[in-house]
Amino acid sequence: MNALDVTGVSVGRGGCRRVDAVSLSVARGELFGLIGPNGAGKTSLLRAVAQLTPHEGEVRVGGAWFAALSPAQRATRLAYLGQDDRAAWPMSVADFVALGRLPHRRAWARGPSAADTAAVQAAMAAMRLGALAGRRLDQLSGGERTRARLARALAVQAPLLLADEPIAALDPFHQLSVMNLLREHCARGGSIVVVLHDLTLASRFCDRVLLMHQGCAVAAGTPRQVLTPGNLQRVYQVQAMHGEHDDQSYVLPWQCRPLTPSEIPA
Numbered sequence: 001m002n003a004l005d006v007t008g009v010s011v012g013r014g015g016c017r018r019v020d021a022v023s024l025s026v027a028r029g030e031l032f033g034l035i036g037p038n039g040a041g042k043t044s045l046l047r048a049v050a051q052l053t054p055h056e057g058e059v060r061v062g063g064a065w066f067a068a069l070s071p072a073q074r075a076t077r078l079a080y081l082g083q084d085d086r087a088a089w090p091m092s093v094a095d096f097v098a099l100g101r102l103p104h105r106r107a108w109a110r111g112p113s114a115a116d117t118a119a120v121q122a123a124m125a126a127m128r129l130g131a132l133a134g135r136r137l138d139q140l141s142g143g144e145r146t147r148a149r150l151a152r153a154l155a156v157q158a159p160l161l162l163a164d165e166p167i168a169a170l171d172p173f174h175q176l177s178v179m180n181l182l183r184e185h186c187a188r189g190g191s192i193v194v195v196l197h198d199l200t201l202a203s204r205f206c207d208r209v210l211l212m213h214q215g216c217a218v219a220a221g222t223p224r225q226v227l228t229p230g231n232l233q234r235v236y237q238v239q240a241m242h243g244e245h246d247d248q249s250y251v252l253p254w255q256c257r258p259l260t261p262s263e264i265p266a
């Protein structure tokens with residue numbers, strides 16, 4: 001059974017469709033990249049999957065029709081890390097990460113269970129937040145806050161994680177460590193859909209990617225199958241270097257290559 005099945009999902013109506021009949025599936029243990037230029041519809045698709053925006057089509061998480069589950073059930077099966085970074089509350093990082101356990105708390109419980117405490121500690125350690133545990137969230141740098149937000153999402157320990165540009169604000173060390181962490185999460189059986197603009201990291205770390213353009217799925221498959229010179233030029237209007245290092249293939253966007261008028265599809 002797949003971790004996620006999306007069938008014919010559309011967002012928006014008529015000629016203003018931000019997502020147009022997109023289908024995809026994510027296997028258990030898969031790191032699935034959602035890529036495409038600004039405005040392609042990636043966030044709209046993720047929000048539809050998470051039932052955060054009206055949409056058409058069907059979303060199944062772990063085989064269950066997701067819209068039919070209660071919000072409490074959905075919150076334990078899917079963790080969503082949005083782009084919105086306004087969570088700058090005057091609370092400690094440790095307390096903020098512990099919010100990820102709220103979907104698991106029972107009304108009669110007086111405090112966190114041993115499982116809650118272990119999940120929060122594991123998420124904090126994974127994001128190397130130990131030294132920041134007592135710091136106030138609203139006094140962190142943007143990158144530190146991103147790591148705290150990711151730790152909160154990991155603390156949910158949901159089978160499926162949707163992460164919208166989780167590495168956008170991070171320095172190279174933390175970008176690589178987050179991508180490694182996502183891979184480790186998948187190796188333990190978790191499944192992740194991650195929106196990435198960094199094609200080099202997408203090509204290196206993702207099992208498969210879906211390339212979106214103007215609301216539509218343009219290509220899906222392994223990074224090597226999708227990040228072809230033709231797709232990169234047609235969708236991103238860039239030329240890239242393709243190479244291999246340590247037995248891994250990578251794509252490095254190199255220069256702009258705008259479409260000429262004759263190349264623009266009618």
Ligand SMILES: Nc1ncnc2c1ncn2[C@@H]1O[C@H](COP(=O)(O)OP(=O)(O)OP(=O)(O)O)[C@@H](O)[C@H]1O
Binds near residue numbers: 036038040041042043
């Ligand atoms: N709430 C909304 N109402 C109307 N249009 C919207 C709304 N949110 C986004 N859009 C439009 O839908 C299109 C897709 O936006 P979306 O945020 O899904 O793209 P994206 O691929 O995530 O882009 P980016 O890489 O810039 O984050 C854009 O043209 C955007 O302007």
